[in-house]
Amino acid sequence: MIKVLVAGFKGRMGTTTTNMILENPLFELVGVYSTSATEKNINEIAEYKSENVPVFNELEKINIKADVWIDFTIPGAVFENVKFAISKHMSPVVGTTGLTEDNLTELKKLSKLEKLGGLIAPNFGISAVLLMQFAQQTAKYLPDVEIIEMHHDKKLDAPSGTALNTAKLIAKVRQPKVQGNPNERETLPGARGAEFEGMRIHSVRLPGYVAHEQVLFGGNGEALTIRQDSFDRISFMSGVAVAVEKIGTREELLVGLENLL
Numbered sequence: 001m002i003k004v005l006v007a008g009f010k011g012r013m014g015t016t017t018t019n020m021i022l023e024n025p026l027f028e029l030v031g032v033y034s035t036s037a038t039e040k041n042i043n044e045i046a047e048y049k050s051e052n053v054p055v056f057n058e059l060e061k062i063n064i065k066a067d068v069w070i071d072f073t074i075p076g077a078v079f080e081n082v083k084f085a086i087s088k089h090m091s092p093v094v095g096t097t098g099l100t101e102d103n104l105t106e107l108k109k110l111s112k113l114e115k116l117g118g119l120i121a122p123n124f125g126i127s128a129v130l131l132m133q134f135a136q137q138t139a140k141y142l143p144d145v146e147i148i149e150m151h152h153d154k155k156l157d158a159p160s161g162t163a164l165n166t167a168k169l170i171a172k173v174r175q176p177k178v179q180g181n182p183n184e185r186e187t188l189p190g191a192r193g194a195e196f197e198g199m200r201i202h203s204v205r206l207p208g209y210v211a212h213e214q215v216l217f218g219g220n221g222e223a224l225t226i227r228q229d230s231f232d233r234i235s236f237m238s239g240v241a242v243a244v245e246k247i248g249t250r251e252e253l254l255v256g257l258e259n260l261l
């Protein structure tokens with residue numbers, strides 16, 4: 001069985017992930033971590049009363065060994081968490097957003113030194129992975145593009161990791177260009193959204209939403225819109241399970257679930 005630790009286990013994604021790990025016969029939950037936890041064992045939580053899994057609320061006090069460290073925490077914590085996991089030879093499987101390019105470079109270096117597989121996935125949902133691939137393909141032919149991401153109103157970061165990654169993938173293949181009227185002027189600041197390499201990214205936050213993205217392409221007298229919707233956090237779980245199963249066969253840190261599919 002693959003031994004798993006879930007960091008951020010009390011959060012929206014952490015709870016769904018903890019349940020998935022407990023239900024999957026290939027996985028064994030050997031520890032959970034959250035800085036906000038007050039319990040010593042997960043069985044103090046009514047929903048998990050028949051389980052026996054230690055709870056940690058400080059990184060340095062984590063004294064168990066897992067094969068895989070799953071991280072769904074917060075942008076401000078993920079870098080230190082992943083460095084810790086790698087130093088203890090636990091393969092990181094990370095959904096938390098907010099890692100910078102410099103962070104990624106350092107984590108890749110550490111994984112290589114440790115000869116340890118790991119995955120950072122901006123999105124574990126297959127619909128989002130496909131959307132990013134289709135968008136990258138489309139941008140070769142329709143370079144005028146705007147991205148709209150829509151999320152629940154508890155989300156901390158904007159734009160979403162998925163939207164930023166979509167823009168990065170598109171930027172790799174499209175001719176650099178600044179879109180819109182060169183003389184355009186915002187009469188309300190922010191009206192044109194965030195700018196990434198000439199593309200605009202718009203972030204919507206509303207109750208009732210989970211995670212959604214539209215990529216809009218415009219051409220001469222035509223347009224193409226690509227959209228994906230995660231209506232439920234269960235949509236991310238098959239991607240997380242694939243990553244946990246396969247990451248032990250790798251010896252480097254990968255970015256993007258498509259590398260394991």
Ligand SMILES: NC(=O)C1=CN([C@@H]2O[C@H](COP(=O)(O)OP(=O)(O)OC[C@H]3O[C@@H](n4cnc5c(N)ncnc54)[C@H](O)[C@@H]3O)[C@@H](O)[C@H]2O)C=CC1
Binds near residue numbers: 013098124
């Ligand atoms: N890659 C993907 O497919 C997905 C990624 N996400 C990302 O995952 C992250 C978590 O999202 P949610 O579960 O919605 O957030 P959440 O706010 O519900 O959960 C975060 C949890 O982390 C805990 N936490 C805070 N600091 C911590 C630390 N230093 N160490 C351990 N735990 C800590 C909090 O107490 C909280 O319980 C976000 O960055 C989000 O963008 C969310 C959904 C899918």
Ligand SMILES: O=C(O)C1=N[C@H](C(=O)O)C[C@H](O)C1
Binds near residue numbers: 155
């Ligand atoms: O915070 C979320 O909910 C999500 N975060 C990730 C992101 O920022 O792209 C993945 C998904 O969009 C859900």
